[in-house]
Amino acid sequence: MKKHIEKDIDKVVQWLRKMVNESGTKGLIVGVSGGIDSAVVAYLIKKACPNNSIGVILPCKSNPKDKEDALAVVNGCGIDSVEVDLTQIHESLFDQITNNLMDKNLIDDKTPARLSDANLRARLRMSTIYAIANTKNYLVAGTDNAAEVYTGYFTKYGDGGVDILPIANLLKRDVYEWARVLGVPKSVLDRAPSAGLWEGQTDEKEMGTTYDMIDDLIEGKEIPQKDREVIENLHRKTEHKRKMPPAPEK
């Protein structure tokens, strides 16, 4: 099993080098959250481009444990890293957006909508990562796995705004197996998957199903009707995220 995973890892590392060479860029960059998906991608891009890869740590009102785990990842794989704290910029931007909408009577309540606030964090991260990618002439590596792609569980043009998706063929359970083989720190392996976009958020609580169920459905296995409905509904509602924006016919 381990040998088989090592071979698959090697294939993706070769593919990453090919993507860099064919694009005329010089290396690869990823946002490192302290979660398992970005940990695996950080280890992969460091293997592919040992001297031309960067991990970016982007706290935004984040739990301090996220940064601890993100540092364990960048230190564990030895990738160059940089931190940019987005907390203040997010607060000031979101305040201005809501105040100006209120002034124009376009919203009646200043309480920020939770998803709008959360997605702005993901999009500020995307803008920051691209600012560094442009400066270094690097490709942006995304961290979506097969379960997230299928359910559309990402912010459009936020964490979904990337150049390449090295682990998009892996089920969530495969990501854990790859992480063990790559040597991702135990503290990262033991965390519940979370977008970290609000206090106490976990992917499975928000989606209303489990990654095991999503993985099973993608593999064509039987799952309870209730979970099938939740997952197929997420898939349908997020079809637009997996396509180019539509335009009128000529």
Ligand SMILES: Nc1ncnc2c1ncn2[C@@H]1O[C@H](COP(=O)(O)OP(=O)(O)OC[C@H]2O[C@@H]([n+]3cccc(C(=O)O)c3)[C@H](O)[C@@H]2O)[C@@H](O)[C@H]1O
């Ligand atoms: N049919 C349609 N055709 C074209 N566009 C359509 C559309 N329906 C909505 N839209 C557009 O899409 C927007 C909604 O999509 P979007 O902005 O992505 O927002 P939305 O899908 O509502 O929220 C993002 C979800 O991804 C989760 N997330 C985000 C970031 C990271 C992670 C993680 O796992 O770490 C998870 C987050 O917790 C939340 O559940 C709408 O505001 C609208 O602009």
Ligand SMILES: Nc1ncnc2c1ncn2[C@@H]1O[C@H](COP(=O)(O)OP(=O)(O)OP(=O)(O)O)[C@@H](O)[C@H]1O
């Ligand atoms: N604080 C952060 N700093 C840098 N990048 C981040 C941060 N939070 C989120 N990201 C980026 O957004 C991506 C989407 O988050 P997601 O939660 O799906 O993955 P993860 O945190 O790596 O894994 P997990 O599913 O275990 O939480 C991350 O993989 C990472 O690239």
Ligand SMILES: [Mg+2]
């Ligand atoms: Mg996460």
